[in-house]
Amino acid sequence: MWSSARLDVRKIALGAAALALVAGTASSAIAAEPLTFINLQHNPWTVVAKEKGIFKEEFDKVGIKEVNLIASGAAELSGAESAGLNRxxxxxxxxxxxxxxxxxxxxxxxxxxxVSEASNKYRTPLLARAENTEINSIADMEGKIYGSNRVGCSYTSVYEAFDAAGLPLDTKQRTGKIRYKGVENNGARNAALLSGAVDGLATHIGNNSGAALYLSGKVKIVGRTVENGVYENGAGRVSFFAMRDFAESYPDAVKAFLISYRRATAWIQANVDEASEIISKGTRVPIEIARFQIVDPSGYEFIAGDENADSVRKAIHDFQDWYIAHGDDVFTDRKLDDRQIAEFVDGKFFRGGKYSIYQ
Incomplete structure (x- = not known):
């Protein structure tokens, strides 16, 4: 579980030259110090935003002169981004x-x-080894081993699909018709599938590791998410989230980030060849993988945002209730109530909010 200790969200680790800005929890009564630099995740669109000067243009407007892209590495554990926020x-x-x-x-x-609009059936397909003639559909997974991280789309997408097929996945509360094996490390999941340690894996084939696996020719798609289901309409939507202290202290920085995201992704779609080269170089993947992430419908960076905060709140409420009702143990003891959901979705960044990009 993540610590509830509220660390200053501006703390930044830069190796031996680490800089630390620490403001206690009493900072709410003190004006926020100027933010002159910001750390963001290193991924395809942020590489483009930095290379094309989009970050510089937008963050300069709010006094942020330095943008650092932090690479997590291929061995990243699922959920590492939340630890990065908390630290x-x-x-x-x-x-x-x-x-x-x-x-x-x-x-x-x-x-x-x-938060994005609804997901689609291409985002997180169920994969099996291409040479495995026994598994060609979701129905063929009965009695087989499914491997994934627990808190992520690899689990939630197929959880619904397996349930709809009458083949519930194992949980802590019950024995299902498909065995579950937890594999939290991104690279290890792919290796587990290819080695035969697990029989099926659902993954985002629109990101670096997923695209590399899919384009290797060693796997095949044997299932899709439930169309118009709870995963596509809610659980599988893309989101950006920030520590509450950061969003309260630096809303202009958040808005600059969101404008940059919208500008960068639009530029990528309009300039596929150049963007592929930038992404290939910046993320160190073959250009074929970089291009695939842009043009394939599984890509998740190019979905329009849901402008309505209440719509997002309803989506959270609905998918949380569905997963609890169908035996998912994550929210059973930790369900967010309506007040918590309302506060979790920060309305000032959605339509009608003071810092909305949808004006």
Whole structure:
């Protein structure tokens, strides 16, 4: 579980030259110090935003002169972005709405500042080894081993799909018809599938590791998410979230970030060839993988935002209730109530809010 200790969200680790800005929990009564630098996740769109000067243009307007992209590495544990927020090593994190909500339920004092519209069936397909002739559909997973991280789309997407097929996945409360094996490390999940340690894996094939796995030719798609289901309409939406202290102290910085996201992703779509080259170089992947993430419908960086904060709150309420009703143990003891959900979705960044990009 993540510590509930409220560390200053501006703390930044830069190796031996680490800089630390520490402001106690009493800082709410004191004007925020000027923010002159910001740490963000290193990913395809942020690489483009920095290379094309988008970050510089937008953050200069709010007095932020330095943007640092923090790479987590291929061995990142799922959920590491929330630890990064809590330690202050990154300012704003990206995760799908289910894990973002789970982090909040586990004590992370964060708020959602942007959420996409609904997901789609291409985002998180169920994969099996191409050479495995026994598994060609979800039905073939009965009695087999499914491997994934617990708090993420690898779990939540197929949880609904397996349930709809009458093949519930194992949980702590029950024995299902499909065995579950927890594998929290991103690279280890792919290796587990390819080695035969697990029989199935759902993953975002629109990110670096997922695209590399899918394009290797060693796997095949054997299932999709439930169309118009709770995963697509709620749990699987893309979200950006930040520590509450940061969002309260530096809302202009959050808005600059969201404007940069919108500008960068639009530029990427309009300039696929150049963007592919920048992403390939900046994230150190083959250009084919960089391009795939842009043009394939599984990509998740190019979905429009849901402008309505209440719509997002309803989506959280609905998927949380569905997963609890269907035996998911994450929210059973930590369910967010309506007040907590309302506060979790920070309305000032949605339509009608003072810092909305939807004006």
């Amino acid at each position: 202050g090593s990154i300012a704003i994190a990206q995760r799908m709405l289910y894990p973002a909500t789970a982090h909040r339920a586990n004590g992370l004092d964060a708020v959602v500042v942007w």
